Amino acid sequence: MKTTTRREDFLQASLQLIHEKGFKATTMRAIAERMDFDVSNSYNYITSKQDILELFLFRISQEFHHAMDNILASSYAADEKLKQVISAHVQVSAQKPYEVALMVNEWRNLKEPKYSEYVELRSQYERKMSKLLRAGIKEKVFKQVDIKVATAVILSSIRWLYDAFAKSKNTMNPVELERQIVALIFGGVMR
Template sequence: MKIITKKEKFFEETLKLISERGFKATTMRDIAERMNFEVANIYNYIESKDALLENYLFDMLIEFTSYLDNIVTSSYSPVEKLKLVISRHVQYTAIKPYEISLFVNEWRNLNGPKLKEFEEMRMSYMQKVEKLIMEGIENGELRHMNTEFTTFMIFSSMRWLFNMVINEKEKINPIEMEKQLMDFIFKGIERK
């Protein structure tokens, strides 16, 4: 059994609270109450609520982008690459649903240049996935379709998986969740 440190517990509970109430509605006082300590103690863990958001969002996006770049440069076929991308999203969601909740719901709360930077990185990520779809169409693995629409539909299908993990009364098998999502997506886009 893994022992959870105070710092790990702080971040876990903070992410849960933000997921429950939303980023804007969660105050430093709310976090302190959840942790049963004074507001001043929060600053031992984070510089600010905005810094917490920024760090989580950029760390996740950088991690996903790095993984995607390795997939894109691999020798796998476009469909195999796309399946690896989807698998990564599902597995990450199963392990870190509150981080994904933050990623899905709260990125618009970034401030100024950080919001623009995040949007550009996010769009670049989606364009790389769209390129995989284009390559799959070109080599005959995928049927002819609007690639931008297909890209958005794939991401939309994955976007809310964290809700199943967070809200599920029974433990969800991430392998089964991945299989069902793959079947759903690829039965619609694979060439028959």
């Protein structure tokens, strides 16, 4: 079977390099060099450098949205939903740390109109999280916290995950990690 590997290899090399150096600092020549061919050949696989970024960013964003949508549409209680959202973040961060890294660090490098599109997706995701929290408060499973603050705190508190997995893919146990994080977000640090 032909897995059209060449293009995928190129994209993986790009992803790796962008993660290492940042999007702006990653030159087309550097990617080509890592693939052991000339710069110009890169344009047989993509039509512009921006393409690479857009490709990864919108794909991984969609993945998060899908997970979130399925969880919200379930009949679980709000606390179980929140647990599952956290679980999804841990799992995606574990399986695709470099893509998540782009989501955290490189989305600013998108150009219009993709930039605005992406910012909107990001806002939508935040709104979905807010919705979950609001429901949980109404269900009386969550405290009466400020929704905006809680949304920011919770989403922000899991944004470092990709870094832990990017550094050590094997040593980390996603299941135990999830347990720890859920414990903290649910119950805080105080005894």
